[in-house]
Amino acid sequence: MQLSRLLPAAIAATAIAVAVCAADAQDRMKLKIATEGAYPPFNTIGPDGKLSGFDIDITNALCARINADCELVAQDWDGLIPGLQAGKFDVIIASMTITEERKKQVAFTDKYYSTPLSLVASKDSDFDSTDPALFAGKVIGVQGATVQADYADEHYGKAGAVVKLYPSWEEAAIDLMDGRTDAVVSDKIQLMNWLAKGGKDCCKMLGDLEGSATEAGISLRLGDDALREKFNAALDTIRSDGTYARIEAKYFSFDIY
Structure with missing residues (x-):
């Protein structure tokens, strides 16, 4: 008799819990x-x-x-x-x-x-700073449609560098490693990670780019x-x-x- 009284209450509690869970799912x-x-x-x-x-x-x-x-x-x-x-x-x-x-x-x-943005180049190169004048006639790789591309155009393109646009950062890095570009502009954090994971075997960081934060x-x-x-x-x-x-x-x- 006591069990028969508890059963409806348990069923009701379960129904309420299910309804609450369903409501929570709908609210998400x-x-x-x-x-x-x-x-x-x-x-x-x-x-x-x-x-x-x-x-x-x-x-x-x-x-x-x-x-x-x-x-x-x-x-x-x-x-x-x-x-x-x-x-x-x-x-x-x-x-x-x-x-x-x-x-x-x-x-x-x-x-x-x-x-900030930074610049990397081959570690065998003579580049020792980010001075745009050093890159006149050189090829700088950068991912297209980015702040990096805008900066490279404004500072390095106007100084005589050829700014080469890529669909992704990874393609720009590959061309740098293979010697098809002279340097790459990207954000500092990304470049530091790349150098730490193997990029240092080919390349060196030249420094932060002025006014690029x-x-x-x-x-x-x-x-x-x-x-x-x-x-x-x-x-x-x-x-x-x-x-x-x-x-x-x-x-x-x-x-x-």
Whole structure:
């Protein structure tokens, strides 16, 4: 008799729990987030086809804070902003530098890291500084449609260098190693990682480029203000609770914020 009284109550409690879980699932946002997959250590695609890197770990931490189910997709660099605008995905987390020109096309969050640009060249070369005058008539490789490309054009192209654009950073690095270019411009953190993982066998860092400090932000469609503020609040949270520092330490031995 006592069991018969408890059974309906247990069934009712189970039903309530299921309903709460279902409501929680319905409340979770579903977001498709694009990254490049060709910019280690920030984002890269492994032999297993999976995305990994600093950007990916930051993405997962932010999605957990904003209660979102996030699907990560790889997209060529040139297609990131057009794809966002066309609704192919909702967010870009791909080490995209915040610029005034890009602000006309996308909405940026606060920065999630910062870095200056630097220049690398063959270690057998005579280059001993980043002085643009030294590179007149030389070929400088850089990823196209980037702040790096703009800087190279403005400072080295005008000084007489040939600025060669590549679809990805990795292709520019390969040509430098094979002697098809004389130097490469990219962000300092990326270059330091590359040199540490084997690039030092062929190449040397010449130094930071004057006036080149940049900040990377998360990109959303113009008008997505509520979602942007969710990400900003989540960035503040992972900075204050130690999550950002733990992710940063996994990839870098210095502070990149």
